[in-house]
Amino acid sequence: MQVAEHDTALEAAKDLGAFLERRREQIAQRWADAALFRTVFTVxxxxxxxxxxxxxxxxxxxxxxxxxxxxxxPGFDTVRDQLGRMSTSRAQAGFGSVHIDGEVVGLREPVTAMLRAESADATDQDVHARTLALTLLMGTLRLVVMDTTVHAGQELIARQRQQLLEVATPVIKLWEGIVAVPLIGTLDSARSQVVMESLLEAIVDQRASYAILDITGVPTVDSLVAQHLMKTVAAARLMGADCIVSGIRPAIAQTIVHLGIDLGSILTRATLADALAHALGRQDAVAPARPVAAGASPR
Incomplete structure (x- = not known):
């Protein structure tokens, strides 16, 4: 009995494949007016x-x-490429997964109507088998599109998060040869990596000799945050820039002492202004003396 049912289902699936091939043009014309396609292919x-x-x-x-x-x-690879891109475009336009799923469901109705019209002379059993095969196929199509949409949505969220991290971690040129990163909020591994990359790029672009990490806006400093700061300072030194950490408030200083974190190798200042003053003073100290013109007395 099960073998016969399997054979009937397989035959119905093959009949459905032949039907889709025959009605390819008509189905495409109907689908082209559906919201999922119409709102993407607007030109x-x-x-x-x-x-x-x-x-x-x-x-x-x-x-x-x-x-x-x-x-x-294998056939669903093309579906992922075509409908996946379209559903991603719909998601970027602000439509949720439930809305997109409804648009995919809407593709089944015109195909079902054509299938029933073409099967008018077939037995009820054949009509039922073909309709069931179409329902299964369109149901799997929904799963494929939703999976692709969710995956694309996760990628979009990851890109947006990276962009937000970059925006939230600006590198400011304070003076010739001096750059600063004012940090606000919690430092985690991902953000710390962005801080390091942005700072090192700024050191190269600005030919900076001094880089200031201001943590006035960082609520807490634990061993992980301290480790990230030390790695950033070490990387800046390798790029030829001295790094100063400013904005260590009394509460944070006490926390660092209680945790036994050794920041002895890192130059620190209480405020961003103090750090800038130190960097400016050091630049003046190492600046080469200006040549004195002949006959002029040195000032």
Missing amino acids: SRDEAVEACKAVVDALADVARSGRLEDVAA
Whole structure:
């Protein structure tokens, strides 16, 4: 009995594949007017139709293989490429996954209507088997699109988070040869890496001799934060810049002492102004003497 049901399902899937191939043009024309395609391909409807044809061809390949419920079926690679990009575009436009899922569900109705119309002379059993096969195929299509949408959404969130970290970690040129990074908020590993990369790039671009890390806006300093600061200072030194840490408030100083954190190798100042004054004083101290013109008395 199970073998017969399997054979019937496989035959229905192959029939569905042949149907999709025959009705490729009609399905593509109907889908091109659907919201999922229409709002993405706004320049040319012909482009939308071609994208729809590619998706129909991919679904026909899946149906002919009989792997209607297998998201790993080779035919779904094209679906991921076509519908995945479109659903990502919809997500970037502000539409949620539930809305996108509803748009994918809407693709099934015109195909079901065509399938029923073409199967008017078939037996009820054949019509039921083909309709079931189409339902399974479109259900798997929804899973593929949603998985692609979620994955793309995670990538978008990661990119936006990286952009926010960069924006929240500006490197400021305070004076010729002096740059500063005013840190505000919690320092974690990801942000500390951005701080280090941004600071080192600024040291190279500005040819800075001094870099100031101001932690006035950092609420707490623990061993992990201190470790990140020391790594940043060490990296700046390797780039030829002296690094000064400023903004160590009394409460943070006590915490550092209680934790037994050794910042002895790091130059510190109470405020950003103090750190800038120190850097300016050191620059004047090491500045080469100006040559005195002949006949002029030195000042």
